[in-house]
Every structure is written in C-alpha cells, then in structure tokens.
Amino acid sequence: MLLVSNSAFNIFHFRKSLWKMLLKEGYEVIALAPADGKEQGLKDAGLRFVDLPSLQQYGNGPVSDVLLYRTLVSKYQELQPDLILHFTIKPNIYGSVAAKKVGIPSIATITGLGTTWLNGVLLRKITQMLYRYSLPASNVIVGQNAHDLESLQKIGVKANEWQLIPGSGIDVNEFAPTAPVVAASAKQFLFLGRMLIDKGLEELFNAWHQIHHLLPDAHLLLVGELDPQHPRCIPEKIWQAGIALPRVVYHDYQEDVRTYIDRSQVVLLASYREGIPRSLLESMSMGKPIIATDVPGCRELALPRKTGWRVPSRSSAALAEAMLQAYRSKPEELTQLGNNGRKLVCEGYSEAIVTQQYLEIIKELLR
Structure with a gap:
C-alpha cells in the first residue's frame, strides 16, 4: 500500500487510523511525502518512508506541477505498489493520473473543498477543470461529506465509483472524557x-x-x-x-x-x-x-x-x-x-x- 500526501505530518497524524489498520492486516505500507520531521515517527511505527520534496503544500505554478506529475510517474514505476491511496489536492490531481498511466489502481480521498472552492474565481475554475480531468483516473473517489461529493458531480466530475467515508477515524478510547465527568459552567x-x-x-x-x-x-x-x-x-x-x-x-x-x-x-x-x-x-x-x-x-x-x-x-x-x-x-x-x-x-x-x-x-x- 502506498499512501501519498503533501506532508509527512498529514500521514502521521490524520491517516494514523488507516495505516495502523493496514499494518495490522499484514500489508506493507509506504508513505510518500515531503519530509517535515514526522517521517521518523512513521518509520518507528513500521512504515517505509520515501521523501518527495517536490510534493509541497504550496505550489509554484504549472511548470513545477508538470515536473511533479513526471516525478510521481517515475516513483510509482519504481515502487510498484499494489494500490495507491491519495490524500490532499496535488496527490489527488496529479497522482491519480500518474497511477493510471502506470496501471496501478488508486483511491482519491477528498478531505474538503475549502480553500480552492472559497477563494478566487480563477483559482476555483482552474481547480475544477483539473478535478474533471484527473479524478476519473482513480478507481474510487472518497468524500468525507455528501455535499462535497455532490459539488464534484455538479461540476462534471465522473467517477468509476463514489464512496462516502465520514472523516479519517477517531480513536474514541484515546479521546475519551476524563473520569469522573464533572459538570462545569462554560468558562x-x-x-x-x-x-x-x-x-x-x-x-x-x-x-x-x-x-x-x-x-x-x-x-x-x-x-x-x-x-x-x-x-x-x-x-x-x-x-x-x-x-x-x-x-x-x-x-x-x-x-x-x-x-x-x-x-x-x-x-x-x-x-x-x-x-x-x-x-x-x-x-x-x-x-x-x-x-x-x-x-x-x-x-x-x-x-x-x-x-x-x-x-x-x-x-x-x-x-x-x-x-x-x-x-x-x-x-x-x-x-x-x-x-x-x-x-x-x-x-x-x-x-x-x-x-x-x-x-x-x-x-x-x-x-
């Protein structure tokens, strides 16, 4: 299993439930992301980490994005995973197309349409165009709320399969109320x-x-x-x-x-x-x-x-x-x-x- 995101932090914290489950099921898990200090935590947990500095959170324009796409194609050919799970906007866009090019099935998880949907007409139109082109290359498109999936469908995104999965999963034992629960005013x-x-x-x-x-x-x-x-x-x-x-x-x-x-x-x-x-x-x-x-x-x-x-x-x-x-x-x-x-x-x-x-x-x- 290859998990791809725009930061090691994102995979370490927000995908922890997923990679813990994959490891428990006996899969080899590889994390592909820019190193940011959290890669050691991933390694300690049993994941293999591959640094990809060009997969940065904040883009520098179309030239760097074309280079990123080519780099992803090369990495996917080199790593040859059985399945790729993409998270965050650039992996979802360029990673989905790269995975299809090299013949590896992939899942695109949309964790929100916030920034690009809210800010600037030009940016929104460009992002929507990229989504229409790239997301159909993935085998499954996962959304965290129904409204996001409906928004993608309204702009013309076609999917092989839509799935609604509510969030990234909370460990309810780790995040549990303090015992005993003491009622208090809102201070x-x-x-x-x-x-x-x-x-x-x-x-x-x-x-x-x-x-x-x-x-x-x-x-x-x-x-x-x-x-x-x-x-x-x-x-x-x-x-x-x-x-x-x-x-x-x-x-x-x-x-x-x-x-x-x-x-x-x-x-x-x-x-x-x-x-x-x-x-x-x-x-x-x-x-x-x-x-x-x-x-x-x-x-x-x-x-x-x-x-x-x-x-x-x-x-x-x-x-x-x-x-x-x-x-x-x-x-x-x-x-x-x-x-x-x-x-x-x-x-x-x-x-x-x-x-x-x-x-x-x-x-x-x-x-």
Missing part, C-alpha cells in the same frame, strides 16, 4: 486548528470583542499553528488585534491536544467550509459541546439542542449569541450536549467504522 472556549482566515478567526475575534465584557470570568483559548507561509494565514493586523483582546490566550501547535480539550467547556469552529473537522470530532469524543457553522462538514456535527449550537457562516453576531447562550447554560445542560456528541462520534465517526470502510474498498480493488 473556557477553545478554538483548535491552524490559524487561517477560512477557519473564521476574524469572526471569532469580532464575536469575542462584542461579548467579553459580559463574560468576566471566561477565557478564549487558541491552540494551533500560525504559519505565515500559508496563503490563507490570518492577516497579521487582524491576528495582533485579536490576541490583544482581554483574556485571549494563544498556544502554538501542540502534539497532544487532549489536555486543552479537557480543561475547556465548549469547542468552537467558525469555519467557512470543511471536510469533516477532526478538531470537532476529537472534542466531541471527549464529551465537549460544540459551536460550529452551518457549512458542509460542520453542520453534520453541530446539531442544535443535541450536540451544541449551529450558527450561520461569517456572522460574528450569531457566533457571539451562541457563546453567550453556552456561557449561561447550566452545567448539566452542557454535560448532556457533550454526552450526545460523544455518542454521535462513537456511532458514526470512530476509527473502527472508518477503517472498515476503507478495508472493504481496498480488498475489492485488489480482487
């Missing part, structure tokens, strides 16, 4: 993720600016990477103004986020679009109610009066109102929302469910 709100404008950080800061004086003993905690090189990184001016607000606390990327989830009462994600956000799944698995936007990938998880609050995208006022409602909720109400959320994850988004779906597709392709 700490947590945002967990990369510091990108598309995650709704500007709206979150605006909401906190509107209500922080009404929540004198509450804090807003931000945990995740701030990467100025990312094309959608939150602008410096907005970032500095946001973290300067009262009782806003920022922590950089954390290898283990469970401590931060555990000591928060409500987890927020005001994203403009998602696949299935892992930050919400992990938090719900730990029994935390959520506030999230009514967009693909989030609306499936944020069930009003059941798992938390669902608010319109790009609305600071609605987000502020939901935070106020959470703050004013009784501890037992928050506990019940959290229990419902964990039940939802266990029954629909656990790694056992996700990996079994992948395993069935893989075995069918190998047959």
Whole structure:
C-alpha cells in the first residue's frame, strides 16, 4: 500500500487510523511525502518512508506541477505498489493520473473543498477543470461529506465509483472524557486548528470583542499553528488585534491536544467550509459541546439542542449569541450536549467504522 500526501505530518497524524489498520492486516505500507520531521515517527511505527520534496503544500505554478506529475510517474514505476491511496489536492490531481498511466489502481480521498472552492474565481475554475480531468483516473473517489461529493458531480466530475467515508477515524478510547465527568459552567472556549482566515478567526475575534465584557470570568483559548507561509494565514493586523483582546490566550501547535480539550467547556469552529473537522470530532469524543457553522462538514456535527449550537457562516453576531447562550447554560445542560456528541462520534465517526470502510474498498480493488 502506498499512501501519498503533501506532508509527512498529514500521514502521521490524520491517516494514523488507516495505516495502523493496514499494518495490522499484514500489508506493507509506504508513505510518500515531503519530509517535515514526522517521517521518523512513521518509520518507528513500521512504515517505509520515501521523501518527495517536490510534493509541497504550496505550489509554484504549472511548470513545477508538470515536473511533479513526471516525478510521481517515475516513483510509482519504481515502487510498484499494489494500490495507491491519495490524500490532499496535488496527490489527488496529479497522482491519480500518474497511477493510471502506470496501471496501478488508486483511491482519491477528498478531505474538503475549502480553500480552492472559497477563494478566487480563477483559482476555483482552474481547480475544477483539473478535478474533471484527473479524478476519473482513480478507481474510487472518497468524500468525507455528501455535499462535497455532490459539488464534484455538479461540476462534471465522473467517477468509476463514489464512496462516502465520514472523516479519517477517531480513536474514541484515546479521546475519551476524563473520569469522573464533572459538570462545569462554560468558562473556557477553545478554538483548535491552524490559524487561517477560512477557519473564521476574524469572526471569532469580532464575536469575542462584542461579548467579553459580559463574560468576566471566561477565557478564549487558541491552540494551533500560525504559519505565515500559508496563503490563507490570518492577516497579521487582524491576528495582533485579536490576541490583544482581554483574556485571549494563544498556544502554538501542540502534539497532544487532549489536555486543552479537557480543561475547556465548549469547542468552537467558525469555519467557512470543511471536510469533516477532526478538531470537532476529537472534542466531541471527549464529551465537549460544540459551536460550529452551518457549512458542509460542520453542520453534520453541530446539531442544535443535541450536540451544541449551529450558527450561520461569517456572522460574528450569531457566533457571539451562541457563546453567550453556552456561557449561561447550566452545567448539566452542557454535560448532556457533550454526552450526545460523544455518542454521535462513537456511532458514526470512530476509527473502527472508518477503517472498515476503507478495508472493504481496498480488498475489492485488489480482487
């Protein structure tokens, strides 16, 4: 099995459930990605790692993409895997075509259509054209939410087979509520993720600016990477103004986020679009109610009066109102929302469910 992504980090963290299952089933697993420090963890786990620096996250134009395609063809011919699993946009586009050229079956997993669907008409049209051309070369197209699959179908993408697999799989034993569960008022709100404008950080800061004086003993905690090189990184001016607000606390990327989830009462994600956000799944698995936007990938998880609050995208006022409602909720109400959320994850988004779906597709392709 060959897993291809735009970073070793992506394979190490987000595909862990998948490669753990593949290793357990007796497959040899190779990871093909740019080295970024996480490759040693993959090697220690029993994977073979092949460095591919040209498969970078942020592209440099059509010439580099043509060279990337040729490099992938060469690597696939050299490695000769039985099956290739592509993740992230460039592997899905160029890897699918390269795999077909060398006669190796492949699976393209669409983990979200966010950045390219949201930003810039020209970029969106180019990406849609590339998807229409490349994705039919894969044997199976996997989407993490139904809306993304429908969006691809609407722009004319033809598939040999469509599959809906809800996320990358959560280890519900690793992300479990602290025992005993102690009901508490909402005194700490947590945002967990990369510091990108598309995650709704500007709206979150605006909401906190509107209500922080009404929540004198509450804090807003931000945990995740701030990467100025990312094309959608939150602008410096907005970032500095946001973290300067009262009782806003920022922590950089954390290898283990469970401590931060555990000591928060409500987890927020005001994203403009998602696949299935892992930050919400992990938090719900730990029994935390959520506030999230009514967009693909989030609306499936944020069930009003059941798992938390669902608010319109790009609305600071609605987000502020939901935070106020959470703050004013009784501890037992928050506990019940959290229990419902964990039940939802266990029954629909656990790694056992996700990996079994992948395993069935893989075995069918190998047959």
